[in-house]
Amino acid sequence: MREVGLRRTVESLPRWLQRFVEIGALPSDSEELRARKAGLVLSSALMAALACVWVVTYAVLGLWVSALIPFVYQLATAASIATFARTHRYVLFRQSQLVLPLLLPFTLQWSLGGFENSSAVCLWAITSPMGALVFVGAREAVPWFLAFAGLVVVSAVLDPTLAAGAPEIPQGVRIAFFALNVLGVGATMFVVLEYFVRARERALVELSQQHGRLELEQAKSERLLLNVLPAPIAARLKEHEGVIADDLPAVTVLFADIVGFTPLSERLAASEVVSLLDRVFARWDALVARYGVEKIKTVGDAYMVAGGIPLPRADHAEAIADLALAMGPELAACSAETGVPLQVRIGIDSGPVVAGVIGRAKFSYDLWGDTVNTASRMESHALPGMIQVTGRACERLRHDFDLRPRGTVEVKGKGEMTSFLLIGRTAPASGDTDAPRAV
Numbered sequence: 278m279r280e281v282g283l284r285r286t287v288e289s290l291p292r293w294l295q296r297f298v299e300i301g302a303l304p305s306d307s308e309e310l311r312a313r314k315a316g317l318v319l320s321s322a323l324m325a326a327l328a329c330v331w332v333v334t335y336a337v338l339g340l341w342v343s344a345l346i347p348f349v350y351q352l353a354t355a356a357s358i359a360t361f362a363r364t365h366r367y368v369l370f371r372q373s374q375l376v377l378p379l380l381l382p383f384t385l386q387w388s389l390g391g392f393e394n395s396s397a398v399c400l401w402a403i404t405s406p407m408g409a410l411v412f413v414g415a416r417e418a419v420p421w422f423l424a425f426a427g428l429v430v431v432s433a434v435l436d437p438t439l440a441a442g443a444p445e446i447p448q449g450v451r452i453a454f455f456a457l458n459v460l461g462v463g464a465t466m467f468v469v470l471e472y473f474v475r476a477r478e479r480a481l482v483e484l485s486q487q488h489g490r491l492e493l494e495q496a497k498s499e500r501l502l503l504n505v506l507p508a509p510i511a512a513r514l515k516e517h518e519g520v521i522a523d524d525l526p527a528v529t530v531l532f533a534d535i536v537g538f539t540p541l542s543e544r545l546a547a548s549e550v551v552s553l554l555d556r557v558f559a560r561w562d563a564l565v566a567r568y569g570v571e572k573i574k575t576v577g578d579a580y581m582v583a584g585g586i587p588l589p590r591a592d593h594a595e596a597i598a599d600l601a602l603a604m605g606p607e608l609a610a611c612s613a614e615t616g617v618p619l620q621v622r623i624g625i626d627s628g629p630v631v632a633g634v635i636g637r638a639k640f641s642y643d644l645w646g647d648t649v650n651t652a653s654r655m656e657s658h659a660l661p662g663m664i665q666v667t668g669r670a671c672e673r674l675r676h677d678f679d680l681r682p683r684g685t686v687e688v689k690g691k692g693e694m695t696s697f698l699l700i701g702r703t704a705p706a707s708g709d710t711d712a713p714r715a716v
Contacts, residue, residue: 297322300362301370314367317412318358321374324404325354330457331385331398340444346385353377371412375421379405383428390443391436396454399432400462407466522633528585529597529627529670530649532656533561533604536620538578553615554578560607568600573644579656583644586632594627594673598699601625601664624655625666625699627673654688655696664699671697679703 298315306314328347335344354377361370382401389395406422535557542550561580565572570584570593582600585593601623612619628648635641651667659665671680679700685693 294319300358301365301367303365310367313412317371317374317408318361320408321354321358324378325351327461334450334454338446338450340389340446343385343388343444346381346388350377350381375405375409375413378402378408379421379424379428383432386432387435387439389446391439392432394440394443394446394451396451396458398454398458399429400458402428403462404465520633522631523587524629525586525589525632526629527589527593527627528583528630528632528644528648529594529625529673530630530644530652531582531584531597531601531623531625532653533580533582533601533621533623534656535578535608536622536661541617542578553611553617556615557608557611557619560611561604564600564603564607568596568603570596570600573642581644583630586630586644587642594625594670595677597625598664598666598670598674598678599702601699602701605662605664620661622656622659622661623664624652624657624659625664625670626652626655627667627670651688651691651694654691654694655686658686658688658696666697666699668695668697674699677703 295315298318299311301314301318302311328351331347332344332351335341335347354374357370357373357377361367379402382399386392386395386397386399389398392399402425406418406425409418409421545553558575558580562572565582568584569590570582571586573581573583575581582597583593584590584597584600590596604623605621608619608621626648628646628651630644630646630648632642632644635643655665655667665683665686666674666680674680679702680697681700683696683698686696688694
């Protein structure tokens with residue numbers, strides 16, 4: 278936070294002054310280090326310029342030794358800044374700018390005869406531990422403050438002796454310098470504290486903004502993840518990076534395919550094909566959400582859904598059957614809107630499956646097993662506009678749905694299988710009196 282505020286302070290300076298305070302910066306410096314370097318050069322130059330008041334005043338009074346001390350401080354600071362500009366040795370420069378403000382105010386006070394005669398000019402030495410606090414760190418600043426406190430104690434012990442041989446300084450000058458020292462040190466402390474408060478406020482605002490942006494990005498990532506994975510699976514994936522695989526004993530799988538879509542897509546422009554599929558799948562996605570089942574994937578114009586995953590539910594077959602009955606009318610409505618004749622065939626099977634997440638760069642939640650393969654075969658062997666189900670699915674649905682035998686169907690890899698056509702519900706579903714009756 279300190280560096281953010283200090284950097285903005287530097288950037289608000291006139292361009293010529295910006296170039297001056299950044300004379301020790303290197304292209305490889307981090308933003309934090311550049312800010313610290315600039316702040317130290319600026320504060321050192323300002324204090325050296327302010328020392329002119331003491332140099333001129335004590336020179337006019339004929340106190341040449343006392344005038345020489347702040348003048349030496351000015352020369353040493355100028356040499357230190359010049360060396361820093363040439364060598365870019367920041368640690369050496371920082372050390373010199375902590376030692377000089379610590380020792381020279383006490384040296385000046387001793388030359389003037391103690392606390393009273395010097396107007397307590399040693400107060401300026403507090404800028405050394407304060408500088409260490411800003412430019413080095415809190416823990417590293419402690420020894421500098423202890424050194425300042427030790428020099429104050431030494432000055433108090435020497436004060437009676439120093440006062441006995443103190444040079445004559447007009448009372449008005451002493452009072453003026455008392456006011457200058459108190460005001461100068463007080464103003465310095467106020468500016469430093471004010472800087473810390475402003476830097477903290479700016480940093481908190483930036484932190485709040487970053488937090489807001491992070492929350493937006495997190496929400497966006499969450500939405501993207503939920504578009505790919507079911508919510509419970511996404512939660513498990515975020516908790517651990519292990520393999521996610523489940524044996525689910527009772528699931529109903531649905532495959533739907535738009536009849537004749539491949540030759541239809543050859544007659545339409547690419548944008549029209551994508552727009553048509555998007556329109557159809559958006560309607561079916563809304564039905565999936567309505568009936569509380571899980572969309573697994575789409576491959577071309579094929580649409581795969583499952584009920585009873587990732588969380589088991591007793592009515593998984595009924596939910597899939599209701600979905601299947603609603604898909605045909607939705608497709609018909611879409612066909613009426615677009616003027617493109619569309620029909621769907623659907624296959625359903627119930628049984629055990631294996632479910633899990635595959636992929637590393639791109640996640641995919643998928644199902645495997647005989648139930649999946651059989652549902653796919655039911656769809657591929659179904660008649661246009663029909664919903665074909667297996668005997669296992671029929672057994673689960675026969676109490677609430679109108680099912681008619683189709684006979685046996687030769688299924689690749691399975692031989693002859695008895696299949697049934699799902700026509701509609703025999704009675705309205707509880708809580709869903711407007712459930713579709715047929716495809």
